[in-house]
Amino acid sequence: MCQTHLHDFLKRLPKCEHHIHLEGALTPPVLFHLAKRNSISLPSDDNAFSSPESLLERYGRFTSLDDFLHYYYIGMSVLIHASDFEALAWDYFRHASADGVHHAEVFFDPQAHTSRGVSYTTALSGFQAACHRAERELGITTELITCFLRHLPVPDCLATFEDKAVQESYVSCAVRGIGLDSSELDFPPHLFKELYAKAQKQGLRVTSHAGEEGPVEYISSALSDLQVDRIDHGIRLADDEELMRKVAAGKTLLTVCPMSNVVLKAARSIKDIPIRKFLDAGVQFSINSDDPAYFGGYILDNYCAIQEHFDLSIQEWKRIARAGIDGSWCSERRKKQILITLEEVIHDLERT
Ligand SMILES: Nc1ncnc2[nH]cnc12
Ligand SMILES: [Zn+2]
DSSP: OOHHHHHHHHHHSOEEEOOBBGGGGOOHHHHHHHHHHTTOOOOTTOGGGGOHHHHHHHHTTOOSHHHHHHHHHHHGGGOOSHHHHHHHHHHHHHHHHHTTEEEEEEEEOHHHHHTTTOOHHHHHHHHHHHHHHIIIIIOOEEEEEEEEETTSOHHHHHHHHHOHHHHHHHHTTSSOEEEEESOOTTOOGGGGHHHHHHHHHTTOEEEEEESSSSOHHHHHHHHHTSOOSEEEEOGGGGGOHHHHHHHHHHTOEEEEOHHHHHHTTSSSSGGGSOHHHHHHHTOOEEEOOBSHHHHTOOHHHHHHHHHHHHOOOHHHHHHHHHHHHHTOOSOHHHHHHHHHHHHHHHHHHHHO
16 A cells, blocks of 8 residues: 555544543643743743743653653643643644544543642543533543652552542543553552552552553553553563563553654664564554654654554554554443444455
8 A cells, every 4th residue: 555545544543542641732832822821930941941942842852751751740830720721632632533533531640730739620620621522523532531640659649539529520430540650760550559459449440651661560560569451651561471471361451652652762763662562462552642742743643653664454453443442441332333433444445
């Protein structure tokens, strides 16, 4: 198939996105606009903040996950009102829709907002408004996931989890599950055993970032200590063949983010991401954008980057799309609808 046809096929492929931090959809122009409107001063001792262009240029030189997180937490300090959160998420959903996303399970970081005096309800109500609009106007179904910041003390995470407004959002199913993100090294999953046990007891779905910068042992700890349904990133899984076979047999979904891994130096290049090993071992994975405003691309850019470096077959793409549907936390009815679209796209392609 020629490149134009392939790009068209990848665009039409119905996608489920499982690994996108809504705060990571904050582009430099929107960041500067909100800083001005909300009278938030950006660091004056860092030249990167002199203009949206210089900030974007700095994003191209991240040296590690922590180097990125420094800018990520400063960036989100401009989010104050529910309408800011709504505009941010809506901007993401419009891109996602153009890229062929049918279902999106999106992360946000409550502690990064409550710690600077913005209430959980403010952030949640803005995000929810955008989710409802995405369903109404774009036909994208959504689930919200609260991520806990692993660099903060465990008691902080537990207190946030137990907070009345947070609990209400779980009980009402406004939020479907929990995740664990931020600096990975030195913050192993087992520290959060109590949090995850509580979440599961309440019937929440659970996932965790593991094996992004951290070693493969963090993946086994997330599986055994936290009993996660999914692993976010998980590229270090290829370092342990036995665990890789176990993950494949258990059909645990990895939410892989290729462009993120290269930009944050978790992988030297796209070709070093173990896509071929995962396919050969039968590991289920989806392809995601992580923080699209920071890593230079949305979900379709990530699909195209994988195609460019691995030259996958139509049937391999079908397997990836199918794994994304199976590993989603939406209803069985919704999964069936997306599956039908997938069959139609493949059928159309095979006819031409
Ligand atoms: N790639 C990533 N890893 C860990 N925490 C994050 N928060 C936002 N993006 C992240
Ligand atoms: Zn992430």
